[in-house]
Amino acid sequence: MSETTILEARGLDKHFGHLHVTRSLDLTVQTGRIHALIGPNGAGKTTALSLLSGNLAPDAGRVVLNGRDITLVDLPRRVDMGICRSWQTSSPFAGFNVGENVVLSALAATEKRVRFFPRASADVDRNSFARSLLGDVGLTVDPSLPVIELDHGARRLLEIAMVLATRPSILLLDEPMAGLAPSDVRVVSDLLLGLKDDHGLLLVEHDMDVVFTLADEITVLADGAIVASGAPDAIRANPVVRALYLQEER
Amino acid sequence: MADPGAGITTVQAGEEPPPIGGRRMRRSFVLTVAVLAILGVSPLIIEPIGFGYLESTLTRVAILGMAAVALDYIVGYGGLISLGHALFLGAGAYASGILLFHLGDRAWATDQALIAWPFAMLVGALLGWGFGALALRTKSVYFIMVTLAFNQMMFFLFNSLEAYGGDDGVRLGARNRLGPLSLEDDRMFFYVCFALLVLAVVWFNILIRSPSGWILRGARDNELRMRSVGAVTRRHQLAAFVMSSAFVTLAGALAVNETQFMSPGISHWTQSGELLLMLIVGGVGSLVGGVIGAGVLLVLEEIAIGYTSDWAFYVGAALIVIVMLARGGIAGVILGRHRNV
Numbered sequence: 001m002s003e004t005t006i007l008e009a010r011g012l013d014k015h016f017g018h019l020h021v022t023r024s025l026d027l028t029v030q031t032g033r034i035h036a037l038i039g040p041n042g043a044g045k046t047t048a049l050s051l052l053s054g055n056l057a058p059d060a061g062r063v064v065l066n067g068r069d070i071t072l073v074d075l076p077r078r079v080d081m082g083i084c085r086s087w088q089t090s091s092p093f094a095g096f097n098v099g100e101n102v103v104l105s106a107l108a109a110t111e112k113r114v115r116f117f118p119r120a121s122a123d124v125d126r127n128s129f130a131r132s133l134l135g136d137v138g139l140t141v142d143p144s145l146p147v148i149e150l151d152h153g154a155r156r157l158l159e160i161a162m163v164l165a166t167r168p169s170i171l172l173l174d175e176p177m178a179g180l181a182p183s184d185v186r187v188v189s190d191l192l193l194g195l196k197d198d199h200g201l202l203l204v205e206h207d208m209d210v211v212f213t214l215a216d217e218i219t220v221l222a223d224g225a226i227v228a229s230g231a232p233d234a235i236r237a238n239p240v241v242r243a244l245y246l247q248e249e250r
Numbered sequence: 251m252a253d254p255g256a257g258i259t260t261v262q263a264g265e266e267p268p269p270i271g272g273r274r275m276r277r278s279f280v281l282t283v284a285v286l287a288i289l290g291v292s293p294l295i296i297e298p299i300g301f302g303y304l305e306s307t308l309t310r311v312a313i314l315g316m317a318a319v320a321l322d323y324i325v326g327y328g329g330l331i332s333l334g335h336a337l338f339l340g341a342g343a344y345a346s347g348i349l350l351f352h353l354g355d356r357a358w359a360t361d362q363a364l365i366a367w368p369f370a371m372l373v374g375a376l377l378g379w380g381f382g383a384l385a386l387r388t389k390s391v392y393f394i395m396v397t398l399a400f401n402q403m404m405f406f407l408f409n410s411l412e413a414y415g416g417d418d419g420v421r422l423g424a425r426n427r428l429g430p431l432s433l434e435d436d437r438m439f440f441y442v443c444f445a446l447l448v449l450a451v452v453w454f455n456i457l458i459r460s461p462s463g464w465i466l467r468g469a470r471d472n473e474l475r476m477r478s479v480g481a482v483t484r485r486h487q488l489a490a491f492v493m494s495s496a497f498v499t500l501a502g503a504l505a506v507n508e509t510q511f512m513s514p515g516i517s518h519w520t521q522s523g524e525l526l527l528m529l530i531v532g533g534v535g536s537l538v539g540g541v542i543g544a545g546v547l548l549v550l551e552e553i554a555i556g557y558t559s560d561w562a563f564y565v566g567a568a569l570i571v572i573v574m575l576a577r578g579g580i581a582g583v584i585l586g587r588h589r590n591v
Contacts, residue, residue: 053478055474055477055478074477075474075477075478076477076480076481076482076483079478079479079480080480084478084479084480085478087475087478091472091475093467093468093471093472093475093476094471094472095467095468095470095471096464096467096468096471100464104464104465104468104479105479107461107464107465108465108468108476108479108480108481109479109480109481110480111461111462111465111481112482114462114485114486114489115460115461115462116456116457116460116461116462116463117456117460118460119456119459119460120459120460120461120463120464121459162479163479165479166479166480
């Protein structure tokens with residue numbers, strides 16, 4: 001997986017009724033670089049992520065993967081192509097325990113046909129893959145624990161493990177650090193830095209410390225349009241961004 | 251495979267993860283065996299204790315219990331509430347009944363169960379494929395309404411079959427033949443139905459643990475989430491719908507054998523409602539709950555009829571009490587009120 005997979009948004013536009021949530025958005029996700037998407041609440045960050053992941057269709061514009069137009073490719077098939085997103089609100093499958101949630105994600109990404117044999121839990125390789133992912137994201141709870149017993153931080157970590165279970169080459173993460181304890185933030189940061197070399201990473205994030213530590217490129221959204229885009233230092237110095245967003249946060 | 255990492259201390263690498271739900275799973279197994287065992291010995295013990303008249307009711311418990319178990323696979327595990335499954339009871343009744351009805355005057359007619367019953371299941375599977383593919387384009391309450399519409403469609407189709415008595419139906423006066431077994435013997439017929447019920451319970455227990463069954467259950471919990479990790483959920487839901495349809499159709503074929511009477515009544519939409527009621531009473535999402543619900547409902551009804559002409563009032567009151575006291579149904583109470591697996 002050393003190819004430079006590049007996911008591109010070209011002139012994406014999206015309306016919800018009269019609300020213009022995405023305005024001619026251009027974005028690039030490439031391996032070896034962590035791209036962070038920031039902006040005030042309601043700026044359209046999650047919508048942008050959804051347009052790239054395929055659970056929303058744009059009104060105009062194109063989504064391009066390695067030069068191929070995938071605008072009309074639906075959510076599951078984009079996962080086949082290596083694009084997988086996480087969700088801002090942790091929503092593990094309530095009917096499955098912690099370990100099974102990761103196994104189910106791995107299974108969903110590979111089981112394209114209807115199969116009734118053998119049992120879903122009988123694949124030893126898949127099970128140990130799932131367990132190794134739980135270790136990778138630093139989730140130390142008993143895998144047989146029901147997910148309802150997980151606290152918020154543990155759910156966030158499980159969320160990332162479930163994305164990794166699909167063996168994506170491009171990860172679109174919606175606020176992966178929100179609500180994590182500082183020690184967990186370090187674990188996830190290290191994990192993302194480790195993935196960076198052979199994965200494309202797009203990150204919607206509110207934690208500015210995390211953004212400026214991790215990101216190689218930052219795009220600032222406001223009212224659905226790009227206000228600024230560039231290296232962290234340039235963004236930090238950008239007066240428009242400071243006025244629009246950073247000072248508002250502080 | 252990489253080392254599981256230092257994080258997990260409670261489980262060794264390569265070891266199979268603990269079974270789903272742990273203790274609840276084992277309890278569910280014990281409950282399933284117990285319920286089936288009770289139903290299996292019931293015909294032998296009802297005579298001495300003065301309930302001999304319930305013998306044909308027990309056969310109906312086995313038949314409709316099978317239909318309820320099959321319905322539970324999509325309702326309890328798929329979150330797809332069908333109010334149209336009686337159409338498959340009708341399809342099974344007419345598919346095997348018509349083959350039997352023409353015995354002697356048509357070359358294709360047959361009274362062989364080994365041909366008629368699988369044929370009925372095939373018809374049910376094909377109908378389930380068509381209706382399921384259309385109904386699955388909708389969700390939640392619309393899914394209920396669309397399945398109900400298909401139910402009505404088939405009900406009126408059966409009603410219009412003048413050659414088979416129209417809305418009056420037609421007497422068959424015989425049962426299918428199954429090798430050396432005499433299905434005309436009510437006791438033998440019960441045990442054939444019971445054996446098929448056991449088979450259905452085992453089969454659907456295999457399905458809920460299968461890869462496709464996991465995706466079905468994941469989509470019930472959160473369909474968008476399931477799609478976002480790559481599952482083509484509709485495909486697995488359709489497979490579940492087809493499986494469910496095929497077994498309800500088999501139940502329909504058995505039902506027409508039980509009464510030896512083929513009429514559209516069996517496919518009335520209220521019968522779809524009754525199957526759902528059986529699930530609610532017995533416990534949605536536990537498979538064996540369908541058998542419990544069928545047993546409680548049909549036996550209660552039969553006994554109440556013997557005492558009063560106002561039986562429907564008392565059965566209704568009893569059902570309200572059961573549903574109020576036993577959330578998650580009877581199986582839910584026995585297994586504990588945890589989230590269903």
